[in-house]
Amino acid sequence: MFTDRATITQRAYGEQRPLAARFSIYDYQQDRVDLPGRAVEALREVTGPVLDIGWGLGMYTARIRADRPDLHVVPLDLSPGMRPEVVADIQSLPVADADVDAALAMHMLYHVPDIPTAVRELRRVVRPGGVVLASTNGADDKLEFTRLADDLRAELGTRPRAGSGDDSFTLGDASLLEAEFDDVDVLVFDRQNIVPVAEPVVAFVDSFRAFEEPALPDGVSWTDFMTAAERRVRAVVESEGAFRFTSQVGIFVCR
């Protein structure tokens, strides 16, 4: 994913709507993974404050507050448009050493320019014996969308998303966490997703506009890109009855 600050805070996460559109694709997951529920389970021994870093739409904070009202959760995000309680960068947390019992960095480390610094910050702010949860996707997650985007780029003469750092933090990157944590476990969830209508798939592609649009060649607009995307997705749904994709997501549990 892109890591430059303006892309993150203004274009990608300047408002909540695109991220909400991205999430709606998982409504069609078979045996849906309950990541917030898994996070709550992983926090079962935690009794003190919890930092939710890169809280996004707040689904982890909301679930922890619902299931563990005894825990004090502090939402933090680099993007003011996501309306966190604290606006801050994971690479430089405004938190004292060993100040919290747990920290979450869910689906956000791939956006961070200097991941080792972020991991050192996680280690610093969580007390010894506490827990850090970091979720991300597998390297082969949603390959069907990767292929769709590749086909669209070929059709429209678009550059690949060079230097986007898409693979900077996947489920294969435990070593980045093991550099600071003695014990790193990973929970992995492979799922099939069957979307019987085109709209959520098209909305999902559109939600990556901030990352994709800068690579469009002169003369190709975002409307052109989305028109081509919609045509391809509708053709798949019509001929195969659904747009199918596989997903792989996981949570690193670090102590």
Ligand SMILES: C[S@@+](CC[C@H](N)C(=O)[O-])C[C@H]1O[C@@H](n2cnc3c(N)ncnc32)[C@H](O)[C@@H]1O
């Ligand atoms: C893909 S969203 C994930 C949201 C949420 N954690 C979830 O899993 O549903 C990534 C979030 O990380 C935030 N973010 C990106 N870089 C950050 C950084 N350096 N420090 C703190 N937050 C950051 C973005 O603003 C965005 O809200």
